[in-house]
Amino acid sequence: MTSRSAGSERPKAEPPQSAPPLTPGARRILDTAAELFYERGITATGVDTVAEAAQITKRTLYNRFGSKDALVTAYLRERDERWRALVTEAVEERAPGLPRLLAPFDVLTSWTASNSRGCAFVNALAELPDPAHPAHRVAAEEKKWLRALFVRLLGESGLKGRERGELADQLVCLHEGALVLHSLRPGPAALRPARAGARTLLRAKGIGAG
Structure with a gap:
């Protein structure tokens, strides 16, 4: 990046x-x-x-x-739309601040219940390393979108500038790490450390008291 x-x-x-x-x-x-x-x-x-x-x-x-490339791209694009809709709905249902910032972690429980083989977008990026491949671009945009969402929500919580970007990167790392751990050890227990780590990071920045 x-x-x-x-x-x-x-x-x-x-x-x-x-x-x-x-x-x-x-x-x-x-x-x-x-x-x-x-x-x-x-x-x-x-x-x-x-x-x-x-x-x-x-x-x-x-x-x-x-073509197969077009079929793979359609598969990832549709999956991306479902994921974004799920996260967006969870964010909008919560109060600003800590609840909204933890929403992408909270939805992982329901999302991974039927997606135990890790993150489809990470898998696609590994299998299709060419940035020019249309399916690679879809997968990369999903990750960029998640980071941008964290940046926006952190801005709404009062963080500005470099600090906001750095914390967004940390939250993305925790979120993606949770998906990797879940693929090795499926179940809600694999997701809890990432949410707890995100909560600790956010509270250290004065975001939320719950």
């Missing part, structure tokens, strides 16, 4: 680009591919496997999505 001066923090992140509604056939292909890409890995799952599992021909898959 490129370092920025204290006065150039940009807490606003671009929203994900929503794709047009899918036909029932394309919906079935994408749902099948999403499960396979997450459980088996992107590079280990070929279009033959997706087509067979979706009970379609490869020609149909290519007619609907054009």
